Amino acid sequence: MEQILKKRQVLLFFVLLGIAQAGSTIRRYSVEEEAENGFFVANLLKDLGLEVEELAERGPRVISKGKKLNLEFNRQTGDLLLREKLDREELCGPAEPCVVPFQVLLGNPLEIFQAELQIRDINDHSPVFLDKKIILKISEITAPGTTFLIERAQDLDVGSNSLQTYSISPNFHFHLNLQDSPDGTVLPQLVLDKVLDREERSEIRLILTALDGGNPPRSGTVHILIEVLDINDNAPAFSKLRYEVQVPENSPVGSQVATVSAKDLDIGDNGQITYAFSQASEDIRKTFRMNATSGEILLVKTLDFESIQAYTVYVQATDGGGLSGSSVVFVQVKDLNDNPPELTMSTFTNHIPENAPETVIAVFSVADPDSGDNGKMVCSIQEDLPFVLKPSVENLYTLMTNTALDRETRTQYNITITVSDMGTPRLTTQHTIAVYVSDINDNAPAFTQTSYTIFVRENNSPALHIGTISATDSDSGSNAHITYSLLPPQDPQLALNSLISINADNGQLFALRALDYEALQAFEFHVSAVDGGLPALSSQAPVRLVVLDDNDNAPFVLYPLQNASAPCTELLPRAAEPGYLVTKVVAVDRDSGQNAWLSFQLLKATEPGLFSVWAHNGEVRTTRLLGERDVLKHRLLLLVKDNGDPPRSASVTLHVLLVDGFSQPYLPLPEVARDAAQDENALTLYLVIALASVSSLFLLSLLLFVGVRLCRRDRATSLGGCSMPEGHFPGHLVDVGGAGTLSQSYQYEVCLSGDTRTPDFKFLKPIIPNFLLQNSERENDTNPSYRNSFEFS
Numbered sequence: 001m002e003q004i005l006k007k008r009q010v011l012l013f014f015v016l017l018g019i020a021q022a023g024s025t026i027r028r029y030s031v032e033e034e035a036e037n038g039f040f041v042a043n044l045l046k047d048l049g050l051e052v053e054e055l056a057e058r059g060p061r062v063i064s065k066g067k068k069l070n071l072e073f074n075r076q077t078g079d080l081l082l083r084e085k086l087d088r089e090e091l092c093g094p095a096e097p098c099v100v101p102f103q104v105l106l107g108n109p110l111e112i113f114q115a116e117l118q119i120r121d122i123n124d125h126s127p128v129f130l131d132k133k134i135i136l137k138i139s140e141i142t143a144p145g146t147t148f149l150i151e152r153a154q155d156l157d158v159g160s161n162s163l164q165t166y167s168i169s170p171n172f173h174f175h176l177n178l179q180d181s182p183d184g185t186v187l188p189q190l191v192l193d194k195v196l197d198r199e200e201r202s203e204i205r206l207i208l209t210a211l212d213g214g215n216p217p218r219s220g221t222v223h224i225l226i227e228v229l230d231i232n233d234n235a236p237a238f239s240k241l242r243y244e245v246q247v248p249e250n251s252p253v254g255s256q257v258a259t260v261s262a263k264d265l266d267i268g269d270n271g272q273i274t275y276a277f278s279q280a281s282e283d284i285r286k287t288f289r290m291n292a293t294s295g296e297i298l299l300v301k302t303l304d305f306e307s308i309q310a311y312t313v314y315v316q317a318t319d320g321g322g323l324s325g326s327s328v329v330f331v332q333v334k335d336l337n338d339n340p341p342e343l344t345m346s347t348f349t350n351h352i353p354e355n356a357p358e359t360v361i362a363v364f365s366v367a368d369p370d371s372g373d374n375g376k377m378v379c380s381i382q383e384d385l386p387f388v389l390k391p392s393v394e395n396l397y398t399l400m401t402n403t404a405l406d407r408e409t410r411t412q413y414n415i416t417i418t419v420s421d422m423g424t425p426r427l428t429t430q431h432t433i434a435v436y437v438s439d440i441n442d443n444a445p446a447f448t449q450t451s452y453t454i455f456v457r458e459n460n461s462p463a464l465h466i467g468t469i470s471a472t473d474s475d476s477g478s479n480a481h482i483t484y485s486l487l488p489p490q491d492p493q494l495a496l497n498s499l500i501s502i503n504a505d506n507g508q509l510f511a512l513r514a515l516d517y518e519a520l521q522a523f524e525f526h527v528s529a530v531d532g533g534l535p536a537l538s539s540q541a542p543v544r545l546v547v548l549d550d551n552d553n554a555p556f557v558l559y560p561l562q563n564a565s566a567p568c569t570e571l572l573p574r575a576a577e578p579g580y581l582v583t584k585v586v587a588v589d590r591d592s593g594q595n596a597w598l599s600f601q602l603l604k605a606t607e608p609g610l611f612s613v614w615a616h617n618g619e620v621r622t623t624r625l626l627g628e629r630d631v632l633k634h635r636l637l638l639l640v641k642d643n644g645d646p647p648r649s650a651s652v653t654l655h656v657l658l659v660d661g662f663s664q665p666y667l668p669l670p671e672v673a674r675d676a677a678q679d680e681n682a683l684t685l686y687l688v689i690a691l692a693s694v695s696s697l698f699l700l701s702l703l704l705f706v707g708v709r710l711c712r713r714d715r716a717t718s719l720g721g722c723s724m725p726e727g728h729f730p731g732h733l734v735d736v737g738g739a740g741t742l743s744q745s746y747q748y749e750v751c752l753s754g755d756t757r758t759p760d761f762k763f764l765k766p767i768i769p770n771f772l773l774q775n776s777e778r779e780n781d782t783n784p785s786y787r788n789s790f791e792f793s
């Protein structure tokens, strides 16, 4: 090893010395790059003029600077061969030509040959783009002609093998412009031919191809992505130029009216749309609300067809870049039947006079703000009323009576005016008016009875309320205010105003003074009732006032007269038989009826039992035969009593004088004798019989009494004794004197006085002796009351 090292150091030394000797000529060789291992480069034998043996002896060596070349020397043939592939690009890079110098060193003697090897390029590299993808961002507004530099490709080859040209994939927008750069390379430029539209094509993909000049040429490609940058070149556009919607009125607040939508072809902010009203009136802003993001139009308040029927809402959509588009929304408010008809009274009178012919009560108008059928109205009132509804002008009605009204039948009417529209549902308004029928004095007062009869007991206290007359008036107010009054009596004799008064207000009748039945038994007058109308109406009613009798008169004894100064004495013959009529007490009572029904009663007698009094006719008779022992003078006390309640009475004192002798005509002697003989026995028998049959006798006597009276009347007329006509006696005396027994007996007793045997009968004074009377009494024994005639003749 040490030897080798020494040899090399020596060799180097020689080389360094001998360079100058052999450096004058440089042998040049060339080889293509990438030649295979063992590729022949040169034959040194030939070039150096050496023999094979010489060569072997001298031990040739190839020295290259930096050992770039790896050559192999074949000692047999002297060929210089490549020991490895040569890469020109690695050895020389872009330098051209690529020459690598080397020396061939020979020993014995040392000789150095200069040589150089040129490595020729082959097209072994394709153009290469450094980026895998080129992204270009180009705004869409970029003007045509604008150029965009593109990263160029690299080709390691040189010369014609290097990058020669570029091409671009066909497209509409760009062409390629190649520019020579100062360093001799070609710079590719994209030139915009046509305006880009992002909205049409948001990105463009191109393929750029780089070509070298090799044969065959090699190429490299790169993808170019052109992103078209958006600019706000599109305004929002509504989907419709105009929207038409119908919204029912009264839709609730918040309900959706319409939704508008607009599109913006731009992206991002440029395509972000916000909606708003444009040129919106205050009204619209208060009614609608726009959702800025969704384009919904909502109700803020309810719509009212009656105030606004349609809205024109201008809407606007604005993008983020400030561009805007507009549209219009017609909102038609649909009418609902939400308004009942309205009724407006123009004139109204609520008082109408009765009996008035057709009278206007009210004029009114009706209105319905709804439209169409919702606003058509019909108007009516109740059918059963005497009123009629007359349409005059459109929607103007007149309410009037269709017949005369009668307040007395009905004073008040409630008229209900019903107005309904034709919508669905039908809405109805009712208006009730009260109409009062005012009174007219068309009704006269009407008495409650057609005639009145009032009974008043006589001797009433003055100012006694005796009865009430009443009338009614079916009118009202002062027309029904009745005033009562007494009409002047038809009989001018009747002093009505001093007898009766009437309360003008209530028709109460009062007796002004005590009435006397005996003076006035009945009278008639008329009461008038006048109402307060203008003119006043009146009516009359007859009133009959009947005075009722009161037992206010005691019986009055007519015979015998009870004057103390002139006592009257009856003469009684001693021979009178039992039942002899001594006298007859005559009494009258000015009352009537029961009050004048008199009864007689023997109160006291000087000799009780001798006389009896018939209770009903006042006849005083003996009850037995008179004896010698009987006293001469007898005094009888009789009571005359009426049947009133309480009864009234009068007493009568009778004086009876027994006389022995009596003028013949008046003494039927045989009878007296017979009577005297039978007296004692008959008296006893009489009493027994009388006692046993008291009741039957009483009845019998009543029957007899009636029968006898009838018979007597007949007899009296048949005798022809009464020559005077009945009309001779003033009728009023009969009335005034009082009805009853007295007047009747008076009448026929006067007739009897026409008898020839008692011509002076009428003129007899009461004190004059009774003989004549006795005489006529005997003849007309059956007449118990003839003496009544005295007082009244």
Ligand SMILES: *[C@@H]1O[C@H](CO)[C@@H](O)[C@H](O)[C@H]1NC(C)=O
Binding pocket: 291, 292, 293, 294, 296
């Ligand atoms: C607008 O509409 C959108 C979508 O419907 C909703 O989310 C939003 O709350 C609405 N804005 C308003 C203010 O109502």
Ligand SMILES: *[C@@H]1O[C@H](CO)[C@@H](O)[C@H](O)[C@H]1NC(C)=O
Binding pocket: 412, 413, 414, 434
């Ligand atoms: C009318 O109406 C009033 C008040 O409602 C009522 O008092 C009156 O009785 C009515 N009249 C008629 C005749 O119906």
Ligand SMILES: *[C@@H]1O[C@H](CO)[C@@H](O)[C@H](O)[C@H]1NC(C)=O
Binding pocket: 561, 562, 563, 565, 566
């Ligand atoms: C007796 O009374 C009657 C009737 O009252 C009268 O008319 C007559 O004058 C009176 N005689 C005497 C004497 O008073």
